[in-house]
Amino acid sequence: MKAKVELHSPARIRKDHGLNPGGDVQRFWTATVLRRIQRYMPYRTGATIKLTIAQTDMNKPEIVTDVPYGKYLYYGYAMEGTPPMHVTDRPLSYTTTKNPLAGPKWDARLSAAEGKTMAAELQAYIDRKR
Numbered sequence: 001m002k003a004k005v006e007l008h009s010p011a012r013i014r015k016d017h018g019l020n021p022g023g024d025v026q027r028f029w030t031a032t033v034l035r036r037i038q039r040y041m042p043y044r045t046g047a048t049i050k051l052t053i054a055q056t057d058m059n060k061p062e063i064v065t066d067v068p069y070g071k072y073l074y075y076g077y078a079m080e081g082t083p084p085m086h087v088t089d090r091p092l093s094y095t096t097t098k099n100p101l102a103g104p105k106w107d108a109r110l111s112a113a114e115g116k117t118m119a120a121e122l123q124a125y126i127d128r129k130r
Contacts, residue, residue, distance in 0.1 A: 076104025
């Protein structure tokens with residue numbers, strides 16, 4: 001007995017299941033990360049978080065914080081000097097009044113604290129699609 005199996009390309013399979021950039025699974029994941037990462041971001045006036053929300057395109061698998069001071073806030077080191085600024089070895093002291101979990105490397109902190117829960121939410125979303 002002979003059998004012939006034809007499979008779609010990996011790109012087609014990802015697209016059919018909403019796993020490609022812009023697909024519904026990827027958009028769900030980006031929205032989940034964006035919603036949850038805000039707890040780990042510094043919050044003094046809320047401007048950085050509002051810009052992050054505005055700059056992030058749900059159709060892309062990335063969270064965007066494109067502000068001049070974003071890099072030093074993310075890595076947690078103070079910058080000084082007149083342009084061009086340079087990073088110092090002096091750590092930032094984050095205000096935690098509004099966001100008690102605020103600190104450097106927001107994505108790593110989110111992943112460590114909530115990664116398993118987020119993965120379960122994503123799997124539940126995928127399961128509902130079936």
